[in-house]
Amino acid sequence: AQTVTQSQPEMSVQEAETVTLSCTYDTSESDYYLFWYKQPPSRQMILVIRQEAYKQQNATENRFSVNFQKAAKSFSLKISDSQLGDAAMYFCACFQGGSEKLVFGKGTKLTVNP
Amino acid sequence: DSGVTQTPKHLITATGQRVTLRCSPRSGDLSVYWYQQSLDQGLQFLIQYYNGEERAKGNILERFSAQQFPDLHSELNLSSLELGDSALYFCASRPLGQGTDTQYFGPGTRLTVL
Numbered sequence: 001a002q003t004v005t006q007s008q009p010e011m012s013v014q015e016a017e018t019v020t021l022s023c024t025y026d027t028s029e030s031d032y033y034l035f036w037y038k039q040p041p042s043r044q045m046i047l048v049i050r051q052e053a054y055k056q057q058n059a060t061e062n063r064f065s066v067n068f069q070k071a072a073k074s075f076s077l078k079i080s081d082s083q084l085g086d087a088a089m090y091f092c093a094c095f096q097g098g099s100e101k102l103v104f105g106k107g108t109k110l111t112v113n114p
Numbered sequence: 115d116s117g118v119t120q121t122p123k124h125l126i127t128a129t130g131q132r133v134t135l136r137c138s139p140r141s142g143d144l145s146v147y148w149y150q151q152s153l154d155q156g157l158q159f160l161i162q163y164y165n166g167e168e169r170a171k172g173n174i175l176e177r178f179s180a181q182q183f184p185d186l187h188s189e190l191n192l193s194s195l196e197l198g199d200s201a202l203y204f205c206a207s208r209p210l211g212q213g214t215d216t217q218y219f220g221p222g223t224r225l226t227v228l
Contacts, residue, residue: 033215043202045219095215100170102217104157
């Protein structure tokens with residue numbers, strides 16, 4: 001079965017500092033994709049970053065980057081220069097092409113302190 | 115704005131009733147996914163449609179059903195509603211083609227069952 005685990009229910013960071021959110025996953029397929037989604041208080045699900053499992057290079061989107069460790073099945077999100085607008089729930093998710101579904105972790109609530 | 119629209123934004127109804135949630139995918143996207151987000155179960159995949167056909171099923175109750183119409187919009191029907199069905203229901207769409215594993219989420223419909 002496909003599972004995604006986020007072990008940090010809550011995290012906090014000072015504005016302008018860096019924070020890393022952890023995620024581990026388990027999948028039996030070799031063809032899969034990993035995502036981080038952000039859910040602010042508006043409840044909208046916003047795509048933050050995407051990683052293809054067959055690519056070794058870690059994905060980067062502006063202040064957001066991932067550390068993808070395929071052998072360890074780890075997919076952490078690093079937010080640099082944290083801003084107040086980064087405060088949200090962050091969900092790690094895994095998509096397997098074979099099962100056609102996105103499996104989410106329980107989420108990490110990120111607080112950004114001014 | 116993801117380009118996925120959902121109506122209504124909020125729905126309040128009573129136990130035993132039936133409701134219909136509507137979703138319009140992004141222009142050109144053939145795949146539509148439905149997810150339920152509740153406090154105790156987190157984000158769970160319910161069902162997927164591709165170009166009018168059911169493609170994958172997740173943890174969808176028998177009281178729930180969905181369909182996708184020729185214009186590609188989708189409806190999720192929830193019947194014999196129970197208090198535990200109160201949740202945020204998301205629709206997502208996915209494009210077809212290379213690198214199209216990403217799902218784009220609508221703003222959600224918040225269902226409250228009293």
